Amino acid sequence: MECVVLLTPPGRAAVSTLAARSPRILEILSDCFRPAADRTLTAEDTQRIIYGRWPSSTGANEEVVVSLRAQDVVEIHCHGGQAAADMIAQTLVEQGLLRISPSEWLEGTACDLLQTEILTALHKVQTERGAGILMSQLRGRLRQELKSILTQLDDRQMVRAADALERLEASSNVGLHLTKPWRVVVAGKPNVGKSSLVNALLGYDRAIVFDQPGTTRDIVSATTAFDGWPIELVDTAGLRVSGDVIEQQGVARAQQIMDEADVVLHVMDATSGEEPKTLQMASTEQLVILNKCDLTTPVEGTAPPIRTSALTGEGVDQLVSQLVRILVPQIPAADQPVLFTERQVVAVRSALESLQAANFERARAVLQPL
Ligand SMILES: Nc1nc2c(ncn2[C@@H]2O[C@H](COP(=O)(O)OP(=O)(O)OP(=O)(O)O)[C@@H](O)[C@H]2O)c(=O)[nH]1
Numbered sequence: 001m002e003c004v005v006l007l008t009p010p011g012r013a014a015v016s017t018l019a020a021r022s023p024r025i026l027e028i029l030s031d032c033f034r035p036a037a038d039r040t041l042t043a044e045d046t047q048r049i050i051y052g053r054w055p056s057s058t059g060a061n062e063e064v065v066v067s068l069r070a071q072d073v074v075e076i077h078c079h080g081g082q083a084a085a086d087m088i089a090q091t092l093v094e095q096g097l098l099r100i101s102p103s104e105w106l107e108g109t110a111c112d113l114l115q116t117e118i119l120t121a122l123h124k125v126q127t128e129r130g131a132g133i134l135m136s137q138l139r140g141r142l143r144q145e146l147k148s149i150l151t152q153l154d155d156r157q158m159v160r161a162a163d164a165l166e167r168l169e170a171s172s173n174v175g176l177h178l179t180k181p182w183r184v185v186v187a188g189k190p191n192v193g194k195s196s197l198v199n200a201l202l203g204y205d206r207a208i209v210f211d212q213p214g215t216t217r218d219i220v221s222a223t224t225a226f227d228g229w230p231i232e233l234v235d236t237a238g239l240r241v242s243g244d245v246i247e248q249q250g251v252a253r254a255q256q257i258m259d260e261a262d263v264v265l266h267v268m269d270a271t272s273g274e275e276p277k278t279l280q281m282a283s284t285e286q287l288v289i290l291n292k293c294d295l296t297t298p299v300e301g302t303a304p305p306i307r308t309s310a311l312t313g314e315g316v317d318q319l320v321s322q323l324v325r326i327l328v329p330q331i332p333a334a335d336q337p338v339l340f341t342e343r344q345v346v347a348v349r350s351a352l353e354s355l356q357a358a359n360f361e362r363a364r365a366v367l368q369p370l
C-alpha cells in the first residue's frame, strides 16, 4: 500500500517524523522535495541523510531532513507540532498516498504482533519511567521470558512455569497503566478543600477554588506524574444533598466516577470535628485526608489519617508517597519482563489456568502466538 504516516505522537516537540512508502518514492520526492545541494535524489542515496526544503502551496518552505530508508521508504523529519507535519502529509496525499495511523503502519511492516504492541505502546507512553520499562521489552525481555516459560512447559516444570506466569500477570498491574494513567478521584463534602488539594498536587491552579460550598460543579481532571508514574487526578463536586439541579448532576457524576477510580481520596475538613472515616463505597481503595490542618493541631494519640494543608503544602508530599505505595506496591525491577496490553494478560491468565489443570499443551498453545 502506498501510504504516509506521522510517526511521532501528538504533543509539543522540536521535531516531527513522517514516513512514506511507495514504489514511486523517488519520483514523488523529485516533485515535492528540494535538496539544499540542488540535485535529484537517486537510489544511491538510500541510508543517506539529506537536508533541504519542502515547499507548500501556501508558500511555506519547511526545512526538512530526508532519509531514504529503503528503495520504497522515506523518512521525513520536520519542525515539531502539527502544522508542518500535516502540510507534508497533505502534499503526499495529493501524490496519491493514503494517510494511515502509526499502528496501521506498524502492522504493514515486518514487525510481529508483540513488537507492534511495544512500538504502539511507546507511542502512547506518558512518562520516561514508563518508556524505560517498554524499552526493556523492546530489547527482548518479555520475549525471552515467554520463550523460557515455553521451554519449562516442554520440560513439564509445572511449578516454575506457574510461578513465572504469575509474576508476569502481576506485572500487568503496572504495565497496563504505562499507557493509561491510574485514576485518582478526589471526593468529599463541599468546601473541604478538594480543588485546592488537586491544585497543590498538580503544582499549578487547574481547578477553581472559592470559599463558598458548591464551587466545583463538574468533573475537572488533569494528568500528572508522581514518581514517574502517570496519574489522572480528578476533582469532583462536593458530596451533599442539594436543591440545585446542576449541583445534583455534579454530585451524581462524582459518585459515578468514584466507582471507576483506582483510588479515592476522601478529603475531610480538619476543623469540622468530624471523625475521619472512609466513604461508603463498594471496593475502591480509599485514603482519608484531613485537610486544612494549618488551622488545627492534631489530637494526641489518635490514629493518624493523612493531614494536609492545601494552603501551605504541608503533608502533600506524604500524601503523594502513600498514594504511590498503594498504586505501585511493587516497583518492577530494571529489565523485568512486563505485560502491558489486555491481549497479553488474557493469554497469560488463560495459560495459567490451563497449567493449573495440568494441561501443558493448551498452556503452550495459548502462549506460543504471543
Ligand atoms: N486554611 C486553609 N484553607 C483552605 C485549605 N484548603 C482549602 N482552603 C480554603 O477552603 C475554601 C474551599 O476550598 P475549595 O478547594 O474550593 O474546596 P472544595 O472542596 O473544592 O469545594 P467545592 O468545590 O465547593 O466542593 C477556599 O476558601 C480555600 O482557600 C487549607 O488547607 N487550609
Ligand SMILES: [Mg+2]
Pocket (backbone or CB within 6 Å): 194, 195, 196, 207, 208, 209, 215, 216, 235, 236, 238
Ligand atoms: Mg471544588
